[in-house]
Amino acid sequence: MTTAIPTSPTPPDQPRSTAPGPASAWWGLPLLREMRRDYLGFCTQLQRRYGDISYMRLGNEHAWDLFSPELVREALVTHADKLIRWERGIEVFAQVLGQNVLVTEGATWQRQRRMLMAAFTPKRMAGYAGLMTSAAHDALQTLVPAGHPAAEVDISQLWSSVAMNVILRTTFGPTAHEESHAAIAATQTLSTAAFHEMFWPMTLPDWLPLPGKAAKRRAIRTLHDIIHRHIAAHRACAAAHDPETPPPDLLTHLLALKDEDGQPGLPDQEVFDQCLVSFQAGHETTATALTWWSHLMALHPHAAQRAQAEVFAAVGLGTPGPEHLASVPWLTATLKEAMRLYPPVGAMMTRRTTTAITLGKWHISQGALLRITPWVLHRDPRHFPDADAFMPERFLEGAPDIPRGAYIPFGIGPRVCLGQHFAMMEMTLLTAMLLQRFTLQPAPTAPPMAPTLHTTLRPQSAVRVLLRPVGCP
Ligand code: HEM
Numbered sequence: 110m111t112t113a114i115p116t117s118p119t120p121p122d123q124p125r126s127t128a129p130g131p132a133s134a135w136w137g138l139p140l141l142r143e144m145r146r147d148y149l150g151f152c153t154q155l156q157r158r159y160g161d162i163s164y165m166r167l168g169n170e171h172a173w174d175l176f177s178p179e180l181v182r183e184a185l186v187t188h189a190d191k192l193i194r195w196e197r198g199i200e201v202f203a204q205v206l207g208q209n210v211l212v213t214e215g216a217t218w219q220r221q222r223r224m225l226m227a228a229f230t231p232k233r234m235a236g237y238a239g240l241m242t243s244a245a246h247d248a249l250q251t252l253v254p255a256g257h258p259a260a261e262v263d264i265s266q267l268w269s270s271v272a273m274n275v276i277l278r279t280t281f282g283p284t285a286h287e288e289s290h291a292a293i294a295a296t297q298t299l300s301t302a303a304f305h306e307m308f309w310p311m312t313l314p315d316w317l318p319l320p321g322k323a324a325k326r327r328a329i330r331t332l333h334d335i336i337h338r339h340i341a342a343h344r345a346c347a348a349a350h351d352p353e354t355p356p357p358d359l360l361t362h363l364l365a366l367k368d369e370d371g372q373p374g375l376p377d378q379e380v381f382d383q384c385l386v387s388f389q390a391g392h393e394t395t396a397t398a399l400t401w402w403s404h405l406m407a408l409h410p411h412a413a414q415r416a417q418a419e420v421f422a423a424v425g426l427g428t429p430g431p432e433h434l435a436s437v438p439w440l441t442a443t444l445k446e447a448m449r450l451y452p453p454v455g456a457m458m459t460r461r462t463t464t465a466i467t468l469g470k471w472h473i474s475q476g477a478l479l480r481i482t483p484w485v486l487h488r489d490p491r492h493f494p495d496a497d498a499f500m501p502e503r504f505l506e507g508a509p510d511i512p513r514g515a516y517i518p519f520g521i522g523p524r525v526c527l528g529q530h531f532a533m534m535e536m537t538l539l540t541a542m543l544l545q546r547f548t549l550q551p552a553p554t555a556p557p558m559a560p561t562l563h564t565t566l567r568p569q570s571a572v573r574v575l576l577r578p579v580g581c582p
Contacts, residue, residue: 128164128173128471131155137167148456148562152482156489162471171477173468176485178492178514180468184479185514185522188466194524195459195478201303202389205329207382210527211390222527225383228362229531235431236357237279237531238538242428244274245539249546252576259577261552265568268399268539269293272392275535280387281339282358288335295328296388300564302328336384340364340377360384391528394453397565398518399536400572401451402444404558405499407549407574412501416440417544417579429541431534437541442501444536448518450499452483455566458520483517484566492516547576 131140144151152174155163161177175181184192193214203212210221227233248271253260273293302325343360363380406413416439420429423436434441458481465475473479488496492515493503502508519526526532543549552573559569 128162129159130164131158133166137165137170140165141167149482149484149560149566152456152480152485153488156485162469171474172480173471173473173477174480174482175468176482176489178486178512180514181481181486181517182514182521183468184460184466185481185520185524188462188468189522189524191462191464191466192460192479193463195461198457198459205299205303205385205389207378207385209382209386211386221383224363224366225386225527227366228359229527231530233357233362234530234534238431238534240278240283240357241275241535241538242430242542243283244278245271245542246428248274249542252547253578259575261554261573262576263571264403264574265396265400265572268403269297269392269396271539272396272399272535275395275539276387276392278358279531280359280384281343282360291331292335292388293392295331296392298324298328299332299389300393303564332385332388333381336381337377340380340384359387387528390526391532393565395532395535397453397567398444398448398451398532399539400568401453402447402536402540403543403549403574404551404568404572405447405450406443407551409499410548410550412439412443412499413544413549416443416540417548420541420544424541424545426545429538429545433541434534434537437537438505439501440540440544441533441537442504444533444540445504445516445518446499446501449487449493449503449516450497451560451566452487452518453565454518454520455484455560456480456482456562458483481517486515486517489515545579547578550575550577 133140140151155174156176161175162180163174163176165172165174175184194212199212208217210218210225213221248267252262252267270289270293273289273296277289277292339360343364360380363383406416416437419437419439423429423433460479460481462473462475462477462479466473468479487493490496492512503511514521519529519532552575554573556570558572560566561569
């Protein structure tokens with residue numbers, strides 16, 4: 110089934126072709142139904158049938174799926190300044206997140222991104238490490254009750270709680286973790302609501318008495334209360350801090366920034382919006398990656414033992430820190446490979462063209478949608494031999510090069526994840542701490558694992574892992 114694209118006017122010297130893609134009968138409604146049923150399977154089939162690029166008509170939309178590293182790079186790097194994020198996604202997120210770096214465009218985005226980048230310099234990152242390990246310490250301590258040889262643990266819940274503790278401490282300071290439970294419940298409610306609303310044609314007002322709206326209102330209030338409380342407390346304490354050695358949390362950094370006129374102090378609303386980014390962008394993504402990693406390590410004991418031996422050799426029984434990161438390449442490779450097989454942002458990296466562009470030999474009209482699906486790119490056997498197998502050695506030094514654009518768990522181009530080094534450091538420190546304490550095995554009662562696409566690529570059910578304290582037979 111191949112349709113000729115309803116070509117938009119093409120300048121005479123530009124490439125123009127008939128694009129491959131599925132027939133879009135009934136305004137694309139059957140295609141939308143298939144997407145809703147199994148988005149990842151749908152995209153995988155598109156790539157198998159049509160190759161590196163596929164076109165479809167969905168109602169008024171001209172949508173293109175890009176499946177090759179070259180086309181992904183051409184779009185997200187070369188033509189980055191001619192793309193904006195998909196408005197429907199932005200509308201859904203902006204309603205919850207306000208105007209922060211995840212959703213803004215143009216000059217506002219540039220200013221916000223510059224401002225936040227200062228919070229992710231290597232020096233600042235080193236300051237976050239202690240907050241990260243302290244967040245994990247208590248949670249890991251109580252996993253297996255004293256005297257028990259092992260315990261079956263819901264590892265998704267564990268990492269969700271630890272990752273939220275990390276976000277709370279690194280955003281607001283070491284004492285912020287008390288709000289963890291409320292913050293987890295609120296972000297999960299909002300993330301589920303956002304994913305459902307993404308498929309609606311418009312966002313209905315939150316005050317309407319519809320199912321889920323009351324929970325959404327409560328969740329927004331919870332996060333707003335937490336952030337406002339911390340902003341007020343930080344402002345009150347600011348005078349007491351030594352300006353030479355300010356506490357290393359993100360909020361202290363934001364409050365110390367100057368506004369565009371060089372005056373000290375950003376407006377509270379702007380500080381507030383940027384704090385919300387961490388909750389939205391940095392919690393579920395990291396927790397999901399750690400969950401898939403734990404599942405894979407339980408299934409691959411040799412890879413896990415090698416990582417464990419590496420951690421003991423590099424860190425011993427002490428607390429891991431940024432100085433150990435370079436000494437655990439195998440552990441790092443296992444994390445990268447887990448994100449290859451199960452990229453937390455597995456799909457829906459969607460952009461709209463603001464002007465006509467050329468991708469490969471294809472003419473893409475102004476206003477078209479470009480969709481990038483890491484799930485499909487990451488399992489392409491042309492770039493990852495034995496693509497469905499867990500093989501961390503792909504990411505060791507000396508392994509064959511992976512083409513740029515073929516592996517994009519953090520995106521690529523100017524809008525690449527701002528927190529990628531933060532996330533890699535966090536995940537390496539936390540997994541090193543887990544391996545120092547436990548060996549992992551699949552729980553006897555664990556159901557088979559299948560990924561399902563929400564806002565992130567989550568396991569369909571809770572992931573249960575058997576943890577055995579190191580040294581126990
Ligand atoms: C394993 C963990 C993470 C993954 C897989 C991940 C993935 C991503 C991806 C794929 C994007 C780009 C989306 C696109 O191009 O449309 C992104 C953007 C972003 N991420 Fe992350 N992320 C992670 C953790 C974090 C953390 C911990 C933070 C902050 C504390 C963070 C902050 C951001 C921000 C602010 C953006 C928007 C950047 C912009 O638009 O300029 N992320 N992330």
